[in-house]
Amino acid sequence: MITVCLLGAGNVATHLYKAFRDAEGITVKQWFNRDIKKISSYKNNVEITNDIQALKKADIYVLAVSDDAISELSQRLPFENRFTVHTSGSVNIYDLDKKNRRGVFYPLQTFSKDVAVNFSEIPVCIEALDKKDLKTLKALANAIGSNWYKINTEQRQTLHLSAVFVNNFTNQLYRIAHEISDAKNINFDILKPLILETAKKVQEVSPYMAQTGPAKRNDKKTIKKHLKQLESEEHKAIYELLTQSIKKTHGR
Numbered sequence: 001m002i003t004v005c006l007l008g009a010g011n012v013a014t015h016l017y018k019a020f021r022d023a024e025g026i027t028v029k030q031w032f033n034r035d036i037k038k039i040s041s042y043k044n045n046v047e048i049t050n051d052i053q054a055l056k057k058a059d060i061y062v063l064a065v066s067d068d069a070i071s072e073l074s075q076r077l078p079f080e081n082r083f084t085v086h087t088s089g090s091v092n093i094y095d096l097d098k099k100n101r102r103g104v105f106y107p108l109q110t111f112s113k114d115v116a117v118n119f120s121e122i123p124v125c126i127e128a129l130d131k132k133d134l135k136t137l138k139a140l141a142n143a144i145g146s147n148w149y150k151i152n153t154e155q156r157q158t159l160h161l162s163a164v165f166v167n168n169f170t171n172q173l174y175r176i177a178h179e180i181s182d183a184k185n186i187n188f189d190i191l192k193p194l195i196l197e198t199a200k201k202v203q204e205v206s207p208y209m210a211q212t213g214p215a216k217r218n219d220k221k222t223i224k225k226h227l228k229q230l231e232s233e234e235h236k237a238i239y240e241l242l243t244q245s246i247k248k249t250h251g252r
Contacts (some may be wrong), residue, residue: 001025001027001083002025002027002059002060002140002143003026003027003029003057003059003060004020004026004028004060004061004140005018005029005056005058005060005062006028006030006031006064007031007063007064007067007073007176008013008062008064009033010064010065012064012087012107012110012111013065014063014113015111015117015119016064016087019119019144020117023143023144025139026143026144026145028046029045029057029058030049030051031047032048032052033048033204035098036048037169038145040243050133052078055078057082058082059136060083060084060085060136060137061077061083061097061101062086063085063086063087064086065086070091071076071097072089072249074095074097074100075097077100080187081098081099082101083100083128084096084100084101084102085101085102085137086096086104087104087105087107088106088161089103089160090156092153093129094153097236098194101128101129102128103127103128103133103134103137104125104127104128104156104205105124105140105141106124106125106151106156107119107122107123107124108122108124108125109122109161118145119145120142120145123148123149125148125150125155125156125159126138126141126148126149126150127150127152127153129252133149135223144212156198157247169232173238174195176235177191180235185198208249213244214226215243215247215250216246216250
């Protein structure tokens with residue numbers, strides 16, 4: 001049985017709590033957050049606290065907090081030589097205070113509090129400075145049904161950068177498309193099958209092979225027409241930048 005103390009109350013912390021709670025082989029001994037109101041709805045299911053001095057002994061302390069808070073929170077922990085991990089994609093393992101054993105448990109996924117996730121479909125990137133602690137992280141990932149990958153800090157930071165492109169930037173493009181279609185009273189739902197098919201296609205072939213559209217085939221007439229249709233200068237700039245990137249990739 002792996003005992004866990006969870007620290008934080010954001011999207012990642014909330015989903016991890018639910019996954020740990022439902023997993024065999026894991027016991028959440030305590031959930032800490034500075035603002036206890038944010039986790040008060042769980043008080044009948046797990047012991048909650050806002051007193052960092054009252055943290056109980058556990059096999060692992062999971063700091064699921066914002067990137068900027070990780071270092072300071074790890075320094076405030078009132079014990080030494082216990083296993084502490086953060087869940088960030090971009091923070092170095094060495095940003096955790098060295099008074100405790102250090103590691104990373106990074107679930108690579110986008111999390112929203114009210115959107116359910118299945119951890120069996122979420123890869124977890126793990127890192128530890130001690131072999132025994134790495135074994136604990138593997139067991140933790142296995143218990144919630146996740147595939148785990150031993151990834152060092154540099155690799156994890158590169159993955160996080162890549163994730164910004166495939167998730168955050170892509171979602172912004174969805175938002176722009178929504179704005180453009182909505183301006184002409186077009187239901188955005190009409191585009192959703194295309195969104196799904198685009199994501200599905202890269203499961204089968206590389207993004208390079210999956211590319212289609214006017215930029216790839218250097219359809220200057222259509223590109224010119226699209227730029228004329230766009231009313232926002234920002235949207236035009238994005239369209240031109242991506243068009244040029246696709247052209248360069250495909251030798252047009």
